[in-house]
Amino acid sequence: MSQNSIETININGNRLYTEHYKLYENRPTIVFLHDNLGCVQLWRDFPQKLAESAQCNILMYDRLGYGKSDPMPTYERPTNYLELEADVLNDLLTALEIDNIILFGHSDGATIALHSANKYPERIKAVIVEAAHIFVEEVTLKGIYEAIEAYENTNLAERLAKYHGNKVDTLFKAWTKTWTRADYRNWNIEHILPEIFCPLLFIQGETDEYGTLEQVEKTISQVSGKAEKFIIPNVGHTPHKEAPEVVLEKSIEYIENLMKE
Numbered sequence: 001m002s003q004n005s006i007e008t009i010n011i012n013g014n015r016l017y018t019e020h021y022k023l024y025e026n027r028p029t030i031v032f033l034h035d036n037l038g039c040v041q042l043w044r045d046f047p048q049k050l051a052e053s054a055q056c057n058i059l060m061y062d063r064l065g066y067g068k069s070d071p072m073p074t075y076e077r078p079t080n081y082l083e084l085e086a087d088v089l090n091d092l093l094t095a096l097e098i099d100n101i102i103l104f105g106h107s108d109g110a111t112i113a114l115h116s117a118n119k120y121p122e123r124i125k126a127v128i129v130e131a132a133h134i135f136v137e138e139v140t141l142k143g144i145y146e147a148i149e150a151y152e153n154t155n156l157a158e159r160l161a162k163y164h165g166n167k168v169d170t171l172f173k174a175w176t177k178t179w180t181r182a183d184y185r186n187w188n189i190e191h192i193l194p195e196i197f198c199p200l201l202f203i204q205g206e207t208d209e210y211g212t213l214e215q216v217e218k219t220i221s222q223v224s225g226k227a228e229k230f231i232i233p234n235v236g237h238t239p240h241k242e243a244p245e246v247v248l249e250k251s252i253e254y255i256e257n258l259m260k261e
Contacts, residue, residue: 008068011091017068020096021051021058028100028125028255029057031089033109035131035238036175039067039163046240049248050104054255059098064088065171066164075173079187082108086115093123102255103127106240107210108175111189114219117200118192126199126258128251131208131237134219135188136179143210143237144179151176193222200227201254203247205235 003022008015019040032047034040040060051058063085065072078084089112093101101124105113110132117124133140150156151172160168178184200223204216213231220227230250235242 009092009095011088011095014064015070016061016064016088016092018059018061018092018096020098021048023051023057024055027056028102028259029059029098030054030102030104030255031059031093031098033089033103033105033112034060034063034066035107035109037160037171038106038109041067041163044241046244046248047104049244050251053248053252056102056255059093059096061092065167065174071167072170072174075170075177077174077178079184081178082111082189083115083119085112086119089116090120090123093120099123100125102258104130104251105132106130107133107237114189114196115192117196117198121197124198126201126255127196128201128203128254129219130203130239130247131205131211132202132215132219133211134190134193134215136185137212137214139212140210141180144176146209148176190218190222193219194224196223197225199225199258201251202227202229203239203250204229204231205237205239205242206231206233207235208237210237 005020008017017040030051032043034042039062043060047058047060062069064070103113103116103124110129113127113129114132117127157168164171202216202219204213216229220229232239232243232246240247
């Protein structure tokens with residue numbers, strides 16, 4: 001079985017770029033959820049390696065405003081924008097008729113994965129979250145202010161334009177202006193964690209420049225399902241890029257154990 005489709009799908013009037021690889025019958029689909037500056041292309045070969053080794057199917061997509069999807073209408077976002085992204089994901093999964101899902105989310109994508117597991121439990125078999133945010137920390141804001149400085153003083157905008165085209169300014173503002181807004185300081189999703197019952201693996205770099213290990217501890221201690229953490233020494237905010245083999249090995253082992261249960 002191999003039915004691969006690379007297409008742009010209309011979800012709620014917006015065109016989202018998707019790559020869907022149906023490789024194995026009666027096996028889960030790993031849905032990859034990118035971070036605040038990411039897109040399908042920036043996952044590189046990590047999804048294929050993981051799916052092949054774990055014998056799973058793959059869905060990747062660019063959220064609205066990213067990669068090859070339609071642009072955002074404005075950089076202004078509501079405080080609950082990550083929860084709303086979980087609703088968009090659910091609509092996409094419905095359109096593609098995909099169930100039996102393992103979510104693999106990084107950063108913002110990891111938070112969307114938590115919202116999805118909370119709101120749409122019938123679809124989600126398990127979640128692997130990498131550098132998830134459940135509340136705002138000083139270290140997060142420090143990292144964002146440093147990114148703003150890099151955006152203004154280096155070729156960061158140019159490098160991002162390679163993946164996002166003329167959408168870069170809007171998506172960068174959407175991230176930085178939302179997170180540094182006064183009303184966003186109190187954003188916190190700990191209240192949804194007890195309603196997450198599926199298995200969860202939390203991967204975090206020990207030297208993550210956008211979040212402390214408190215994000216990990218508070219998540220795994222409050223979800224209701226079986227949860228475990230995997231902390232990688234000397235690794236920052238993007239473990240799947242900084243230590244791909246380590247993350248692959250752990251994720252494969254985790255998925256194989258899930259399938260035995």
